[in-house]
Amino acid sequence: MTAPNAPSANRIDYLRISLIDRCNFQCVYCMPEGADLQYALREHWLTHDEILLLLREVFIPLGFTRFRLTGGEPLLRPGIVELVSAIARLPQTEDLALTTNGFRLKKLAQPLYDAGLSRINISLDSLNPDTFQKIIGKRGQSQWQDVWQGIQSAHRVGFSPLKLNVVVIPGINDHEVPDLAALTLDQEWHVRFIEFMPIGNSDLFDHKGWIDSETIRTQISEKWGLSKGQVKGNGPADVFRIPGAKGTLGFISQMSECFCDRCNRMRLSADGLLRPCLLNETGQIDLRTSLRSGTSLTTLRDQVGVLVNQKPEINFKMRESGATGAYSRTMSQIGG
Ligand code: SAM
Numbered sequence: 652m653t654a655p656n657a658p659s660a661n662r663i664d665y666l667r668i669s670l671i672d673r674c675n676f677q678c679v680y681c682m683p684e685g686a687d688l689q690y691a692l693r694e695h696w697l698t699h700d701e702i703l704l705l706l707r708e709v710f711i712p713l714g715f716t717r718f719r720l721t722g723g724e725p726l727l728r729p730g731i732v733e734l735v736s737a738i739a740r741l742p743q744t745e746d747l748a749l750t751t752n753g754f755r756l757k758k759l760a761q762p763l764y765d766a767g768l769s770r771i772n773i774s775l776d777s778l779n780p781d782t783f784q785k786i787i788g789k790r791g792q793s794q795w796q797d798v799w800q801g802i803q804s805a806h807r808v809g810f811s812p813l814k815l816n817v818v819v820i821p822g823i824n825d826h827e828v829p830d831l832a833a834l835t836l837d838q839e840w841h842v843r844f845i846e847f848m849p850i851g852n853s854d855l856f857d858h859k860g861w862i863d864s865e866t867i868r869t870q871i872s873e874k875w876g877l878s879k880g881q882v883k884g885n886g887p888a889d890v891f892r893i894p895g896a897k898g899t900l901g902f903i904s905q906m907s908e909c910f911c912d913r914c915n916r917m918r919l920s921a922d923g924l925l926r927p928c929l930l931n932e933t934g935q936i937d938l939r940t941s942l943r944s945g946t947s948l949t950t951l952r953d954q955v956g957v958l959v960n961q962k963p964e965i966n967f968k969m970r971e972s973g974a975t976g977a978y979s980r981t982m983s984q985i986g987g
């Protein structure tokens with residue numbers, strides 16, 4: 652029997668793979684205009700062959716079966732459809748998902764679906780094109796329509812559950828919570844409200860603060876009522892449903908509620924750094940350098956295996972420390 656508060660023995664089988672640390676948007680909370688981001692050199696990105704080799708020879712033999720492609724903006728990665736197809740065809744892949752800003756989805760939704768992508772999360776922080784514009788920065792002129800059409804395309808081709816991610820920022824888009832929640836009334840979509848974290852733009856965080864999930868839930872509940880719900884996926888969201896709604900609502904409360912002890916994910920950055928935790932670089936392994944300098948796959952598998960075994964202890968320590976850690980890279984660099 653496990654002692655109370657002991658490191659939990661979650662099965663660590665979920666890998667988030669960042670394909671690129673760049674983006675065509677500059678969301679105020681993620682990589683704001685003027686931020687001095689050090690992008691990985693393109694030649695340091697893991698190639699498709701390297702990603703597939705690591706999956707086949709290192710991660711899958713260690714029990715990883717569920718993968719999410721992210722970034723930066725993963726749909727900017729050249730050859731994304733081919734990579735999705737290759738990962739989906741690995742016999743051990745049980746689930747292959749992708750997180751995107753949706754801008755290129757209008758064209759890519761069908762090819763990605765046909766290539767075997769199982770699930771998709773699309774960021775949509777506002778239903779108002781002007782507010783959207785303010786959030787994504789001036790490089791994103793008039794792009795709300797593109798994202799909305801991308802969402803419609805993903806819906807049409809059959810991605811289900813279609814998940815929409817909303818980062819709620821006080822004074823910027825918090826007044827839209829009811830409108831965004833209302834998207835679930837007639838659509839079988841899953842709208843997830845994410846607590847703003849001080850990662851990427853801590854100045855904005857200090858200036859605006861953040862809104863906890865409980866406050867958002869209360870706002871929605873006062874309007875419609877809320878009951879517990881369920882949705883397919885690997886995430887830490889608490890799921891609810893507006894009575895009678897076709898879709899569901901998720902609340903990701905990484906600020907107000909530490910879920911380190913349930914964390915089952917590892918993260919591989921575009922430049923090949925494997926980290927066991929979003930906020931903590933403990934034990935990080937530079938797989939690209941090792942791979943390119945000829946370290947054998949057996950050795951790499953052993954090293955990653957050790958880190959996987961250490962993860963419950965790392966999760967436990969994060970929980971005990973209140974989940975404060977090294978924020979030296981943004982979500983877009985780590986792979987959010
Ligand atoms: N570009 C894609 C997108 O926007 O969906 C994928 C990468 S993005 C880094 C992944 C997720 O991280 C998005 O849902 C985004 O809203 C979230 N994110 C980025 N910075 C955040 C922050 N400071 N607090 C909370 N969520 C954040």
Ligand code: SF4
Nearest residue numbers: 674676678681723752
């Ligand atoms: Fe780009 Fe996604 Fe970050 Fe927005 S949240 S800047 S879309 S990586």
